[in-house]
Amino acid sequence: GAAELGPYRHYMQKEIFEQPRAIADTLEGVQGIVPELFGDGAHRVFKEIDSVLILACGTSYYAGCTAKYWLESIAQIPTQVEVASEYRYRDSVPNPKTLVVTITQSGETADTLAALKHARSLGMKHTLTVCNVATSAMVRECSLAYITRAGVEIGVASTKAFTTQLAGLFLLTLMLAKTRGRLSEDAEAGHLKALRHLPVALQAVLALEPQVMAWAEEFARKENALFLGRGLHYPVALEGALKLKEISYIHAEAYPAGELKHGPLALVTSAMPVVTVAPHDALLEKLKSNLQEVRARGGELFVFADADTRIESSEGVHVIRMPEHYGALSPLLHVVPLQLLAYHTACARGTDVDKPRNLAKSVTVE
Ligand code: G6P
Secondary structure (H helix, E strand, O other), X not given: OHHHHOOOOOHHHHHHHOHHHHHHHHHOOOOOOOHHHHOOOHHHHHHHOOEEEEEEOHHHHHHHHHHHHHHHHOOOOOXXXXXXXXXXXXXXXXXXXXXXXXXXXXXXXXXXXXXXXXXXXXXXXXXXXXEOOOOOHHHHHOOEEEEOOOOOOOOOOOOHHHHHHHHXXXXXXXXXXXXXXXXXXXXXXHHHHHHHHHHHHXXXXXXXXXXXXXXXXXXXXXXXXXXXXXXXXHHHHHHHHHHHHHHHOOEEEEEEXXXXXXXXXXXXXXXXXXXXXXXOOOOHHHHHHHHHHHHHOOOEEEEEEEHHHOOOOEOOEEEEEEOOOOHHHXXXXXXXXXXXXXXXXHHHHOOOOOOOOOOOOOOOOO
16 A cells, blocks of 8 residues: 555555565575575585576576576586576487576466476476575575565566565675685675675665656656666566566667677667666677667667766766776666666556556466
């Protein structure tokens, strides 16, 4: 009811603003990276596995795509990510030494549950879920779990569940890195410090809301949008596009910026806003030249740029400045303004933000 919403217009907005609290709760009690965080017998399982297979749907799938970058770079463990509804029906080559990781807010998504059972039927018995509901079917089905503490999520478009999943998946990455002798004490301390600082860093990003609202006014008049990201932030671009289409009904697509020249550049005109996730990482210079390609075709850029990128506003280039680059955890910050952009664009278009047409919060049938 209205009382529960407090100062917010919709549950989605409230849930976006709950993220600092949700992350703090999800990390509560994490003193160090130890197997017990994931349940009984985790140590033995982590010792035995040589790869990871992530299965999920929707926004949870994009959390998995982000985790793949972490798992392969920080833990150096081969990782596959698959949409659950595809995996369950295709022939694949099982590896009994794989850790099967499901990611699900509800723990009740039919395709994800069926994909888990399919993996198990192929002889993969090591299963772990990153899930927001401790009493769910998925938690009962998996031998290991990391329970996120986002709290009840009401908005159909997932927000706080996504960032808390990322926090859980980052802990899993650190755990697997440590098990494999790839995490020094210093690195562990550094990552834990960055995790603990996330609530404060998220507050700073939430303070960008008025600037994002100004952009949303423009977006509300568009029918298409392109989202670009590279590397670790490509899944963030995918998630930004998904949020926009789900609740504002604007057609949105995401591309890794290096793929522009292989198709989407043909769509770029002044009528196509191009949203860009621009962290100050190793790919920044490449990304800048991708942005030139868009500008050269008259495309209008809306860039979320880390403070230290030196990407400046100019004709056809709008910039919202993010905090300093946040390293490996940067996706948790960069996704927030994209959630806000989708939210305020949908508000400006007058859609039913918390209950978008044709979509359900939890898809418990195939
Ligand atoms: C539905 C929801 C999405 C969610 C997806 C997966 O499509 O609308 O927000 O990401 O299901 O749900 P799960 O509970 O498995 O994370």
